[in-house]
Amino acid sequence: MRVKILGVAAGGGFPQWNCGCLNCRRLRQGVFSGRARTQAQVAISSDNRNWYLLNASPDLRAQIEASPALHPGDGVRHSPIKGIVLTSGEIDQVIGLLLLREFQPLRVYATASVRRILVEDNSMFGALRRAAKQVEWTDVAPGGAGFDLTSVDGENSGLHCESFALPGSYPGFVGSERTAKSDPAEAVQGLIVEEANGGGRLAYMPAVALVEEGCLERLERCDTLLFDGTFWTDDELVRVHGGGRTAREMGHLPVSGPGGVLERLGQLRRPRKIFLHVNNTNPMLDEDSPEYRCAREAGWEVPHDGLELEL
Numbered sequence: 001m002r003v004k005i006l007g008v009a010a011g012g013g014f015p016q017w018n019c020g021c022l023n024c025r026r027l028r029q030g031v032f033s034g035r036a037r038t039q040a041q042v043a044i045s046s047d048n049r050n051w052y053l054l055n056a057s058p059d060l061r062a063q064i065e066a067s068p069a070l071h072p073g074d075g076v077r078h079s080p081i082k083g084i085v086l087t088s089g090e091i092d093q094v095i096g097l098l099l100l101r102e103f104q105p106l107r108v109y110a111t112a113s114v115r116r117i118l119v120e121d122n123s124m125f126g127a128l129r130r131a132a133k134q135v136e137w138t139d140v141a142p143g144g145a146g147f148d149l150t151s152v153d154g155e156n157s158g159l160h161c162e163s164f165a166l167p168g169s170y171p172g173f174v175g176s177e178r179t180a181k182s183d184p185a186e187a188v189q190g191l192i193v194e195e196a197n198g199g200g201r202l203a204y205m206p207a208v209a210l211v212e213e214g215c216l217e218r219l220e221r222c223d224t225l226l227f228d229g230t231f232w233t234d235d236e237l238v239r240v241h242g243g244g245r246t247a248r249e250m251g252h253l254p255v256s257g258p259g260g261v262l263e264r265l266g267q268l269r270r271p272r273k274i275f276l277h278v279n280n281t282n283p284m285l286d287e288d289s290p291e292y293r294c295a296r297e298a299g300w301e302v303p304h305d306g307l308e309l310e311l
């Protein structure tokens with residue numbers, strides 16, 4: 001399986017347009033030890049010909065242009081992108097769908113609840129169903145046997161996904177009536193992707209509020225983790241903004257501290273561990289910082305946009 005990490009940052013990107021935190025300011029001044037990053041986006045393929053996106057970021061257009069494998073092939077209308085798997089309804093994970101609205105046949109996998117939020121409650125997503133064979137939605141049941149990624153034309157990608165419910169809530173823009181009608185288990189998913197012919201196993205978990213015991217066993221069976229690296233500390237945004245919600249209240253286990261990602265996943269031996277969805281305030285983005293060193297010494301990678309993996 002080929003895995004392209006097209007974007008690493010959490011919502012807002014790095015730097016974020018309205019952010020003057022130490023990281024964003026120093027990056028703009030050209031004195032930051034680290035690089036800018038676009039919003040989290042991953043693409044996967046088993047044959048380097050047909051590609052599937054894991055979520056759809058607001059930076060998707062530029063991310064596609066930066067990746068020749070995702071450019072059109074023959075003909076005036078073509079894309080090697082055959083489908084998208086959504087793991088939540090968060091704006092920075094779905095808004096890229098609207099950038100793919102140019103009458104391209106695509107299959108979108110999501111839980112029924114996330115599909116209803118987008119398609120039934122947000123009329124702009126009607127732009128994706130203006131023609132027959134444009135976007136076909138396939139409902140995903142968390143915790144089920146999983147599903148093969150298959151194009152609208154019926155071509156099997158050779159990639160199999162298992163989705164499982166993670167603790168978490170629906171995005172803030174979702175109305176209380178819709179939330180009340182929706183299954184809490186369908187709000188936030190984690191994914192395990194593997195090649196049908198026995199290649200490597202990838203865990204994709206950009207939003208993790210809590211690591212349960214069963215989850216650790218699942219992760220130990222994987223070869224590579226792309227895991228929530230949003231915040232270094234629980235009170236990171238509270239300190240930057242002087243108020244607001246903690247990392248845990250926002251559905252993100254902090255990287256450091258008691259019960260944080262480094263501690264909870266410290267016992268994993270098998271998988272390569274890579275942070276994804278890193279917020280612009282996170283001090284581990286600064287490659288001269290003690291936090292960056294701490295993450296690296298704990299065996300984690302803080303990748304740049306464009307990292308490619310072969311599993």
Ligand SMILES: [Zn+2]
Pocket residue numbers: 015016019020021022023024025280281
């Ligand atoms: Zn910032």
